[in-house]
Structure formats: structure tokens, C-alpha cells
Amino acid sequence: MRIPVNLRDAPYDVILGDGVRHDVSAFITQHLPRARVAVIITSPEIRRQPWFDFSFAVETVVIEVADGEAAKTLSSLEAVCEELAQRHVSRHDVIVGVGGGAITDLAGFAAAVYLRGVAVLQVPTSVVGQVDAAIGGKTAVNIAAGKNLVGAFHQPAGVWCDSETLVTLSGRERIAGMGEVAKCWLLEGRSRAALGDATLSDFIEVSVALKARIVVADEFEQSGERALLNYGHTLGHAIELVALDRDADELRHGEAVGIGLAFAARLARALGRVDEGVVDQTDAVLDFFQLPRRLSGHFDVDELLSAMSRDKKAHHNLTLVLDGAAGCEVVADIDPQVVREVLEQFQEA
Ligand SMILES: NC(=O)c1ccc[n+]([C@@H]2O[C@H](COP(=O)([O-])OP(=O)(O)OC[C@H]3O[C@@H](n4cnc5c(N)ncnc54)[C@H](O)[C@@H]3O)[C@@H](O)[C@H]2O)c1
Structure with a gap:
């Protein structure tokens, strides 16, 4: 099942179904041919789930951030950007957010600001992530004054809502x-x-x-x-x-x-x-x-x-x-x- 988000400048699809996370690799090969590295941003809790089995044709790097809302901080954004820079991630490369809404918000924001913008693909793994957070390009972190106060609009190039990931949700x-x-x-x-x-x-x-x-x-x-x-x-x-x-x-x-x-x-x-x-x-x-x-x-x-x-x-x-x-x-x-x-x-x- 494919639901288009028909934005004039940057249309993309939300793909739903069992096992659709395995289609991300082909998307990178087809649509981001200049990508040399795919950087997965996730948390240790998400990474240990049985369905966390990503394998891309390009070099794959995993950056772990804190789980849940604790991921959405400026210091965690800074740490992610530092690591992207140390690994020489370029504007042709791609970030892949894998996790609940907190992770997809952080991954989207990192993609919006690192090198003034790199492509982001989202693999939301919670119900909130799949029906809301990962779609629509609103990305943000929290500051002491309030939630989601620092962020950017940055649309993903694709969203994969894999029902197999939802089975491990509490x-x-x-x-x-x-x-x-x-x-x-x-x-x-x-x-x-x-x-x-x-x-x-x-x-x-x-x-x-x-x-x-x-x-x-x-x-x-x-x-x-x-x-x-x-x-x-x-x-x-x-x-x-x-x-x-x-x-x-x-x-x-x-x-x-x-x-x-x-x-x-x-x-x-x-x-x-x-x-x-x-x-x-x-x-x-x-x-x-x-x-x-x-x-x-x-x-x-x-x-x-x-x-x-x-x-x-x-x-x-x-x-x-x-x-x-x-x-x-x-x-x-x-x-x-x-x-x-x-x-x-x-x-x-
Ligand atoms: N950008 C937007 O438009 C938008 C819209 C709605 C919500 N949000 C944001 O989304 C966040 C809330 O998202 P959430 O409800 O997904 O919470 P969350 O991201 O904090 O995840 C909640 C918990 O579920 C766990 N989890 C996620 N997927 C799992 C899976 N498949 N198996 C086992 N555990 C799993 C996470 O590790 C975490 O511990 C908030 O920060 C909110 O501001 C953003």
C-alpha cells in the first residue's frame, strides 16, 4: 500500500505493510544514486528489537541516541552532527530515522540542519510515529522553555510504516x-x-x-x-x-x-x-x-x-x-x- 504525499516541490510516498522496511535499500539505490553512506539514527532499545535487520547496498552507519523524549535535545542534536562530520557524511548521503516519534523528530531535524540539509528517510516504529510524527516534515527538539520549540520543516524523501515493527510495542x-x-x-x-x-x-x-x-x-x-x-x-x-x-x-x-x-x-x-x-x-x-x-x-x-x-x-x-x-x-x-x-x-x- 502506497499513500502519496503530493507536495508540489517534494512529493513522496508513505509505504505501508508487512516487511516494507526492506524496501528502503532499493529506494536509496534508485533515488539517491550518489549516496555513499546511509546513517541510521536510532536508540539502543530500538536497535535490540528482533526486526532491526537493516541491510543497505551502501555503507551503513548506526548512530545511537537516548531513547524516547530524551533524544530530543540540542545536545543530542549536536552529538549526532559531530558524528556525521567525523564520518565525512556529505550532502549526497542519507539519514534514516528508525524509532518512535521522538527519534524521527530528531533524525529529521539533524537532516534539516546538517550541511544545511541532507535527505532523510523515515521508518517510524510506533503507532504515533506511523500515523503522525514521521509524515509531514515537522521536525524539532525540546528546550527548557517548552516542547518542540526549536525545529524546522524538512520533508522526508519517503516513509516506510512497517507493521512488523509494531508487534514489539508495549x-x-x-x-x-x-x-x-x-x-x-x-x-x-x-x-x-x-x-x-x-x-x-x-x-x-x-x-x-x-x-x-x-x-x-x-x-x-x-x-x-x-x-x-x-x-x-x-x-x-x-x-x-x-x-x-x-x-x-x-x-x-x-x-x-x-x-x-x-x-x-x-x-x-x-x-x-x-x-x-x-x-x-x-x-x-x-x-x-x-x-x-x-x-x-x-x-x-x-x-x-x-x-x-x-x-x-x-x-x-x-x-x-x-x-x-x-x-x-x-x-x-x-x-x-x-x-x-x-x-x-x-x-x-
Ligand atoms: N513531528 C510531528 O509532526 C509530530 C507529531 C506527533 C508527535 N510528535 C512527537 O513524537 C513523540 C512521541 O512519539 P512516540 O509516542 O512514538 O514516543 P517515543 O518516540 O518516545 O517512543 C515511546 C517508546 O516506545 C518505544 N518504541 C518505539 N517503537 C517501538 C517498537 N516498535 N517496539 C518497542 N518499543 C518501541 C521507544 O523506544 C520509546 O521507549 C513526541 O516527541 C512528539 O512531540 C511529532
């Missing part, structure tokens, strides 16, 4: 990835009934197709379409901000998105944009993916409102993606009092 990582999958399912207006006997591969395909379409419509996040991908994320990010501050293990991003999606449906109902049926459908989809849809534990409503608002003090400028007669859209200037009431009920529910 249960919690898999469920965490389902937050993004449920978001895409709902954004596409698909119902609980349509889930039928769909498989993980089907969900990934629907999500990748949506992301590819949105990236083409709004490559640099300027015209607004890409903001739709924030569905469920306004409250989701706020919960993460508060929860991760007190316990880094309290919840995963996808779980926060699940709660954010359930909340967004209730807010849309309170604003008269949708009827009860949409709330029920949303809950049913979240249940199918075994995602939480209630705020458990105590959250201070004022703290959540501040985190959700662009104006942290006045709670003005509340903007959320909400469902409505014309489907999901970005809704600005939402009455903070309504948001507060829905949050309070949501917390008690």
Missing part, C-alpha cells in the same frame, strides 16, 4: 498511539459501527491518508487545515501539562488526547453545534480503542483553563477544534464560562 505504547488513531477516525466522520472488524493496519491507513491530505493542503501550517489535527489536543495538552508536572508516568499523550476528544464532543454539544448522538458516537469510538474518556484524579479547573487559553490570565481566546454541522473545524473565541461549566461537569461525571 501495550501502553500501543494504546497511547490509539489516541491519534481515534482522532483521525472521528475527524474523518467515521462511526463506531464502521470500526467493524477493521485491523490495526486499516486504522493506520485511514490515519496516514488523512495526515497526507492535510499536509498537502497546509504544508507550513499557515492556512489552518493543519490545525484540525489538534482535535482533542487543547484539553489533552493542558491535562498533560498539569499531570506530567506531578507524575511523569500519570498518563501518555494518546490517553490525554482520548480525554480531550470526549471533552470536545461535550463542549460542542453545550454550544449547540452537535446533538447527543455525537457524544455517544465519540464515547463508543474511544471505548473501542480502550482510551480513557474521563478526567480521573483531581485537576484544578482554573489551572486547566489557563493551560488551554492563549491568554493565560484572562482565559480569553479559547480556540478549539469542534465538531458541527459541517464536520470538525477550528472555532475561536469560545465563551470561557461555557468551557468552565463543561469542564466542571466532565470532572464530576
Whole structure:
């Protein structure tokens, strides 16, 4: 299965299926004939997985970085660039990111800035990586002031979503990835009934197709379409901000998105944009993916409102993606009092 990302200047394909990681080598030979070295950026945890069996026709170098979010630092970027330079990696060579979204973000950013840009191929191995992070060219690292604050747009030359890599994901990582999958399912207006006997591969395909379409419509996040991908994320990010501050293990991003999606449906109902049926459908989809849809534990409503608002003090400028007669859209200037009431009920529910 091949899903094109039809960007005018640099179109590429997302290839999905069992064992597609083995096609990367032929791609390098065919499309990057001047490449002398392929540099795989990954973590030790990923490298020890049974499916980590890459073999390219060109010289292959593996650079290991810290696992997970710890990979996304400026010092780790610097270490990668130093190693690329020591190995005389040139602008004709290629970087291959292999891992979850954190690794593909770092590999993409290193490729964007090393020698002012080298080609990057992405082999995302988590659900979040496959349906979201590795597609669309947004690359970044974190700084103390916040996540993803330093980065660049740098599109990959190809993305290989190999379902064989997903078998080693832990249960919690898999469920965490389902937050993004449920978001895409709902954004596409698909119902609980349509889930039928769909498989993980089907969900990934629907999500990748949506992301590819949105990236083409709004490559640099300027015209607004890409903001739709924030569905469920306004409250989701706020919960993460508060929860991760007190316990880094309290919840995963996808779980926060699940709660954010359930909340967004209730807010849309309170604003008269949708009827009860949409709330029920949303809950049913979240249940199918075994995602939480209630705020458990105590959250201070004022703290959540501040985190959700662009104006942290006045709670003005509340903007959320909400469902409505014309489907999901970005809704600005939402009455903070309504948001507060829905949050309070949501917390008690
Ligand atoms: N660039 C974008 O557009 C974009 C979009 C969404 C998310 N992101 C970023 O992605 C990151 C989150 O990605 P994530 O959820 O994949 O987390 P992650 O990259 O931190 O990976 C989570 C854990 O899963 C492990 N893992 C990954 N694949 C595995 C496999 N096949 N088998 C066993 N273990 C595996 C990793 O080693 C890690 O320990 C965040 O940094 C986020 O900012 C970026």
C-alpha cells in the first residue's frame, strides 16, 4: 500500500505493510544514486528489537541516541552532527530515522540542519510515529522553555510504516498511539459501527491518508487545515501539562488526547453545534480503542483553563477544534464560562 504525499516541490510516498522496511535499500539505490553512506539514527532499545535487520547496498552507519523524549535535545542534536562530520557524511548521503516519534523528530531535524540539509528517510516504529510524527516534515527538539520549540520543516524523501515493527510495542505504547488513531477516525466522520472488524493496519491507513491530505493542503501550517489535527489536543495538552508536572508516568499523550476528544464532543454539544448522538458516537469510538474518556484524579479547573487559553490570565481566546454541522473545524473565541461549566461537569461525571 502506497499513500502519496503530493507536495508540489517534494512529493513522496508513505509505504505501508508487512516487511516494507526492506524496501528502503532499493529506494536509496534508485533515488539517491550518489549516496555513499546511509546513517541510521536510532536508540539502543530500538536497535535490540528482533526486526532491526537493516541491510543497505551502501555503507551503513548506526548512530545511537537516548531513547524516547530524551533524544530530543540540542545536545543530542549536536552529538549526532559531530558524528556525521567525523564520518565525512556529505550532502549526497542519507539519514534514516528508525524509532518512535521522538527519534524521527530528531533524525529529521539533524537532516534539516546538517550541511544545511541532507535527505532523510523515515521508518517510524510506533503507532504515533506511523500515523503522525514521521509524515509531514515537522521536525524539532525540546528546550527548557517548552516542547518542540526549536525545529524546522524538512520533508522526508519517503516513509516506510512497517507493521512488523509494531508487534514489539508495549501495550501502553500501543494504546497511547490509539489516541491519534481515534482522532483521525472521528475527524474523518467515521462511526463506531464502521470500526467493524477493521485491523490495526486499516486504522493506520485511514490515519496516514488523512495526515497526507492535510499536509498537502497546509504544508507550513499557515492556512489552518493543519490545525484540525489538534482535535482533542487543547484539553489533552493542558491535562498533560498539569499531570506530567506531578507524575511523569500519570498518563501518555494518546490517553490525554482520548480525554480531550470526549471533552470536545461535550463542549460542542453545550454550544449547540452537535446533538447527543455525537457524544455517544465519540464515547463508543474511544471505548473501542480502550482510551480513557474521563478526567480521573483531581485537576484544578482554573489551572486547566489557563493551560488551554492563549491568554493565560484572562482565559480569553479559547480556540478549539469542534465538531458541527459541517464536520470538525477550528472555532475561536469560545465563551470561557461555557468551557468552565463543561469542564466542571466532565470532572464530576
Ligand atoms: N513531528 C510531528 O509532526 C509530530 C507529531 C506527533 C508527535 N510528535 C512527537 O513524537 C513523540 C512521541 O512519539 P512516540 O509516542 O512514538 O514516543 P517515543 O518516540 O518516545 O517512543 C515511546 C517508546 O516506545 C518505544 N518504541 C518505539 N517503537 C517501538 C517498537 N516498535 N517496539 C518497542 N518499543 C518501541 C521507544 O523506544 C520509546 O521507549 C513526541 O516527541 C512528539 O512531540 C511529532
